[in-house]
Amino acid sequence: xxxxxxxxxxxxxxxxxxxxxxxxxxxxxxxxxxxxxxxxxxxxxxxxxxxxxxxxxxxxxxxxxxxxxxxxxxxxxxxxxxxxxxxxxxxxxxxxxxxxxxxxxxxxxxxxxxxxxxxxxxxxxxxxxxxxxxxxxxxxxxxxxxxxxxxxxxxxxxxxxxxxxxxxxxxxxxxxxxxxxxxxxxxxxxxxxxxxxxxxxxxxxxxxxxxxxxxxxxxxxxxxxxxxxxxxxxxxxxxxxxxxxxxxxxxxx
Numbered sequence: 001x002x003x004x005x006x007x008x009x010x011x012x013x014x015x016x017x018x019x020x021x022x023x024x025x026x027x028x029x030x031x032x033x034x035x036x037x038x039x040x041x042x043x044x045x046x047x048x049x050x051x052x053x054x055x056x057x058x059x060x061x062x063x064x065x066x067x068x069x070x071x072x073x074x075x076x077x078x079x080x081x082x083x084x085x086x087x088x089x090x091x092x093x094x095x096x097x098x099x100x101x102x103x104x105x106x107x108x109x110x111x112x113x114x115x116x117x118x119x120x121x122x123x124x125x126x127x128x129x130x131x132x133x134x135x136x137x138x139x140x141x142x143x144x145x146x147x148x149x150x151x152x153x154x155x156x157x158x159x160x161x162x163x164x165x166x167x168x169x170x171x172x173x174x175x176x177x178x179x180x181x182x183x184x185x186x187x188x189x190x191x192x193x194x195x196x197x198x199x200x201x202x203x204x205x206x207x208x209x210x211x212x213x214x215x216x217x218x219x220x221x222x223x224x225x226x227x228x229x230x231x232x233x234x235x236x237x238x239x240x241x242x243x244x245x246x247x248x249x250x251x252x253x
Contacts, residue, residue, distance in 0.1 A: 027053070027093075028086040029068040032168065033079045033100075045070045064123045065148055069137050076104035105165035108236050113163040115248040118147035121159045123218050150250045158221050160231065160248065164213040168239040175211035177238040182207075184216060187228035198230050209238070224252045 029051040033043040045051060051070035079102065084095040105111050122143040137145055144161045153157060167176035182205040185198035228251045236243040 011202065013210050025053075026088050028088060029053075029070075029071065030084045030086065032082045033072075033074060034082065035075075036078045036080055036099075038114070039107050039117045040075055040079065043072050043074055045072060067145070067148065069146075074102055077101045078176055080104075083101075107166055110164075110166045110235070110240065110244050111244045111245045112165070114115060114245050115160050115162045115231070115233050115246045116144070117147045117150060117248060117250060118144050118159045118216075119147040121161065121218060139214065142216065144216070146162075149183060151253055152221055152250060154221055154226075154252050157218050158231075158250065159214045159216065159218040160233070161214075162233060162246065164215065164235055167213060169238045170239060173211070178210050178213075179238060180207040180210055180215065180235040181205065181236075182234045185230040185232065186225075187230070196228070201229075226252055 009078045030044075030046040031051060033044070035041055049070065051068035053066060053068050079100050080097055081100050082095065082097045085093045103111075103113075105113075120143060124138075124141045124143060133136065137143060142161075147159075163177070164178060167177055167178050184201040186201050187196045187198050190197055228249065230247055230249050232245055232247045234243060234245040
């Protein structure tokens with residue numbers, strides 16, 4: 001899978017590749033971003049910039065899957081990302097491609113990054129232990145390890161990560177003042193032409209007067225029924241009276 005984000009001062013494409021191999025030391029995962037709009041260049045993640053594996057003890061929860069990561073600053077726009085998995089002694093093993101859109105976040109418009117499902121969410125205090133990952137998984141002092149796929153088992157922890165852009169900074173504190181609402185929905189039958197509908201679950205979770213544009217949230221899925229779900233994230237900028245929302249789907253097995 002690939003997850004796209006934009007960072008202050010420029011856009012950054014981050015790619016997460018999954019390789020079905022217990023031994024990543026003999027694998028190289030490469031990627032090329034090919035611009036599909038006029039004026040967009042191509043970018044290569046190969047050689048010293050190839051996607052890097054995490055340590056062997058940090059495998060994906062999906063059996064047989066190993067996580068790789070890499071990133072580079074790119075111009076916003078539409079791309080095709082071509083991935084290749086190379087076994088160093090025998091050559092190319094597999095390849096695939098998928099489209100991606102790198103968004104632009106104008107500073108005068110409130111906007112959200114995609115809401116990413118993550119497998120590991122850890123705030124590093126002080127110097128701390130050496131992280132097994134380098135950017136883009138390490139964002140400031142926050143270690144954000146994306147989760148391959150949308151499936152969870154009951155009792156697992158659902159964690160998300162997103163960034164808020166364009167919120168007005170308070171002239172005194174220098175920080176934004178934002179409210180965040182998390183609302184869960186469960187997929188039910190009964191829509192027009194048999195299409196599913198999403199029914200709200202319980203009351204929304206409200207966080208008020210947040211000052212950090214980098215946000216993360218975790219919830220243990222205790223006793224959640226097997227079903228498809230949707231999480232809606234609503235952000236309101238209290239200083240500009242603007243709001244914006246994004247959604248992410250997941251399912252419980």
